[in-house]
Amino acid sequence: GIQVEQSPPDLILQEGANSTLRCNFSDSVNNLQWFHQNPWGQLINLFYIPSGTKQNGRLSATTVATERYSLLYISSSQTTDSGVYFCAAYLLGTNDYKLSFGAGTTVTVRA
């Protein structure tokens, strides 16, 4: 199956700082998603990005499928950015369907 590794496991930021989260995956994928799990446990879709670059406000993501990694950029971080960020990779198979999640990066933004 797909192995998904995220780094760093924990990140502490001062409000206003920028940061980069990384997601490495072991096989060629058809789907790569980034999620934010807020302190209340809710999973929020950030990006669906199998390849290329997307931006949404202060967040942006880049996936280089041929090199099997994706990056999530947080700029001018705010306390509301705190939570766990997950990437999930999906490999389309004939008889198998699996979206594999990484263990997450826990981000704490301090005022």
Added chain:
Amino acid sequence: NAGVTQTPKFRVLKTGQSMTLLCAQDMNHEYMYWYRQDPGMGLRLIHYSVGEGTTAKGEVPDGYNVSRLKKQNFLLGLESAAPSQTSVYFCASSHRTSGLLNSPYNEQFFGPGTRLTVL
């Protein structure tokens, strides 16, 4: 448009009791999924369904059963709950997946979760 909803939000069971979790979606999605999330871990797929009347096993299916009698609903059942099933359960849905790399139909949308404790 409520998206993906889950019932109940919280539940406490005793070992050996049974229960059913309900997932409903109003986006006309063909595919539906059940995941569990344990502390410090990402989500793991329990079962999934690619259409009404069909179900398939995911990564951690033991101890669970599912049914998809209606397109918009996906039920997760625990016949005899065990403490190891204490977890947060998430339901998700998507359109029919495509092998095309950038197909928008592969994106999954998640419900708010059900926190289950088995004593």
